[in-house]
Amino acid sequence: MDASLGQALLVGLFVSFCLIGQLIGIYTNRAIFLAFGVGLILGDVQTGLLMGATAELAFMGFGVGAGGTVPPNPIGPGVVGTIMAIAMKDSGMDVATALSLSFPFAVMIQFVITFIYSLNAGSLSWATKAIQEGNYKSFKLTSNFTFIGFGVFGFLIGLVATMSIDVLRAFVNIIPEWLISGLSVAGGLLPAIGFAMILNVMIKKEYIPAILLGYVCISYLSMPVIGLAFAGAILAFNNFFNKGNGGSAIEQEEVIEDGI
Amino acid sequence: MESNQQPVLTKQDYFKTSLRSYVLQNGFNYGNYQGTGYANSIFPALKKIYKDDEEKLKEVTISNLEFYNTNPQLVPFITSMQLAMYDGGQSEDDTRAIKFALMGPLSGIGDSLSQFGLAPLFSTIAAGMALDGLIAGPIFFILCMFGITFGLRMLMGYLGYKLGTSVIDTLSEKMASISNIATTIGVTVISGLSVSFVKANLALEYVTKVEGKEQIVALQTVFDKIAPNLLPVLITSGVYVLIRKYKWSTYKLIALLIVAGILLSVLGILK
Numbered sequence: 001m002d003a004s005l006g007q008a009l010l011v012g013l014f015v016s017f018c019l020i021g022q023l024i025g026i027y028t029n030r031a032i033f034l035a036f037g038v039g040l041i042l043g044d045v046q047t048g049l050l051m052g053a054t055a056e057l058a059f060m061g062f063g064v065g066a067g068g069t070v071p072p073n074p075i076g077p078g079v080v081g082t083i084m085a086i087a088m089k090d091s092g093m094d095v096a097t098a099l100s101l102s103f104p105f106a107v108m109i110q111f112v113i114t115f116i117y118s119l120n121a122g123s124l125s126w127a128t129k130a131i132q133e134g135n136y137k138s139f140k141l142t143s144n145f146t147f148i149g150f151g152v153f154g155f156l157i158g159l160v161a162t163m164s165i166d167v168l169r170a171f172v173n174i175i176p177e178w179l180i181s182g183l184s185v186a187g188g189l190l191p192a193i194g195f196a197m198i199l200n201v202m203i204k205k206e207y208i209p210a211i212l213l214g215y216v217c218i219s220y221l222s223m224p225v226i227g228l229a230f231a232g233a234i235l236a237f238n239n240f241f242n243k244g245n246g247g248s249a250i251e252q253e254e255v256i257e258d259g260i
Numbered sequence: 261m262e263s264n265q266q267p268v269l270t271k272q273d274y275f276k277t278s279l280r281s282y283v284l285q286n287g288f289n290y291g292n293y294q295g296t297g298y299a300n301s302i303f304p305a306l307k308k309i310y311k312d313d314e315e316k317l318k319e320v321t322i323s324n325l326e327f328y329n330t331n332p333q334l335v336p337f338i339t340s341m342q343l344a345m346y347d348g349g350q351s352e353d354d355t356r357a358i359k360f361a362l363m364g365p366l367s368g369i370g371d372s373l374s375q376f377g378l379a380p381l382f383s384t385i386a387a388g389m390a391l392d393g394l395i396a397g398p399i400f401f402i403l404c405m406f407g408i409t410f411g412l413r414m415l416m417g418y419l420g421y422k423l424g425t426s427v428i429d430t431l432s433e434k435m436a437s438i439s440n441i442a443t444t445i446g447v448t449v450i451s452g453l454s455v456s457f458v459k460a461n462l463a464l465e466y467v468t469k470v471e472g473k474e475q476i477v478a479l480q481t482v483f484d485k486i487a488p489n490l491l492p493v494l495i496t497s498g499v500y501v502l503i504r505k506y507k508w509s510t511y512k513l514i515a516l517l518i519v520a521g522i523l524l525s526v527l528g529i530l531k
Contacts, residue, residue, distance in 0.1 A: 132318060140300070145289070196502075215489070232448030
């Protein structure tokens with residue numbers, strides 16, 4: 001499968017819009033939406049949906065930018081990975097392998113975003129000077145600098161990725177079999193980083209029961225996520241109403257299980 | 261500009277400023293983070309308050325450029341409250357104190373709610389739909405997330421405007437409780453999800469003799485009987501310790517896990 005220039009331009013515009021959505025907070029820059037759009041434009045919605053769902057679950061822990069940290073970007077699997085999965089479907093590329101292979105791109109995009117954030121790091125003095133001089137247009141420019149940077153970069157990455165299907169195919173073909181299965185094992189380990197990062201931000205001693213509760217609900221009881229959220233709510237309200245009465249003495253028998 | 265001035269901002273100004281929370285991060289950078297965007301989001305309202313005094317407008321705008329970093333969904337609460345204080349002629353020190361007092365709690369609550377609560381919840385549901393080949397999955401995700409967070413932004417803007425300056429003290433007490441509840445739910449969900457989404461299966465097997473017959477037993481099945489998902493727990497804990505104790509960066513961790521994954525796969529330990 002090869003893409004036309006028109007398709008490449010469409011993917012570019014779509015990715016540009018989605019990446020900007022990360023700044024304004026409309027949740028378009030998630031693997032599930034990116035992969036769906038790319039699949040739609042390239043004429044293979046089913047692969048797009050499958051890739052999007054798989055990548056969304058793997059990247060969920062990475063959806064976090066707590067304190068301005070930049071996580072690996074879902075454009076990696078959502079755009080580059082989806083293009084690989086669609087273009088190389090006939091030559092036996094499965095969605096899990098496309099996910100692992102797109103990881104370097106997710107990290108690369110993350111570097112570029114860090115670069116854009118750094119580019120505008122002088123914003124404070126730029127804006128101060130602009131306002132002092134009454135040059136409000138210049139103030140607006142630095143206020144929207146990151147927005148513009150994201151728009152341009154998103155367009156370029158969508159366009160280039162779609163146009164270089166042949167390069168991607170050649171890149172995949174030179175990877176040996178053992179490395180591909182290794183990358184797929186690594187793909188299973190990687191979500192640990194995202195989860196550990198979230199926990200690092202949120203955790204205090206008094207939340208240890210919540211951690212154990214989550215582990216027990218999923219590992220032993222295989223609860224659906226909504227049930228898990230309700231279980232968490234029960235614990236939270238129990239703590240709230242029984243403050244100071246030893247309200248968090250739950251699940252103590254499981255302490256050894258979970259080393260966090 | 262000290263006191264007893266007629267407020268000039270109307271409800272509509274507060275509504276517009278709440279809508280402008282969408283530009284908060286358009287100038288995000290590693291210097292003052294959301295600072296420039298914050299000043300930009302309240303700038304039209306400030307212009308209205310200080311329309312006869314450009315020097316004051318410049319001074320207040322510049323003071324709002326300083327470092328800021330909070331949750332973009334809940335920020336209308338802060339901007340509304342701050343504007344109400346400016347409009348009521350409150351001192352700039354008090355206004356700044358409120359702005360910074362609210363930054364931490366609101367980003368804690370907001371992040372627990374949107375990033376660790378709503379987003380994982382709807383993305384797992386939507387991913388389930390997409391796995392079944394339903395186009396409705398991704399659309400459902402975007403509509404839910406956008407709808408809920410839009411409502412949240414507007415509600416926050418309204419609450420901030422309503423509360424003005426009066427109930428800050430009782431509020432920050434309540435904030436702590438709300439934050440605790442949200443974080444407890446968040447931690448429970450994250451902990452549960454982490455053990456199910458981190459995948460590590462032992463490929464090791466051993467041979468045992470049952471009544472004279474040789475039988476191959478996968479070590480993983482034995483582990484699953486005693487402590488299911490033990491490996492994901494150990495791996496997540498290990499990564500957590502590396503972040504917490506040894507301050508490892510994401511890049512280092514990704515490199516470690518990719519190398520470890522390939523090595524363990526080649527050695528036939530994990531599959």
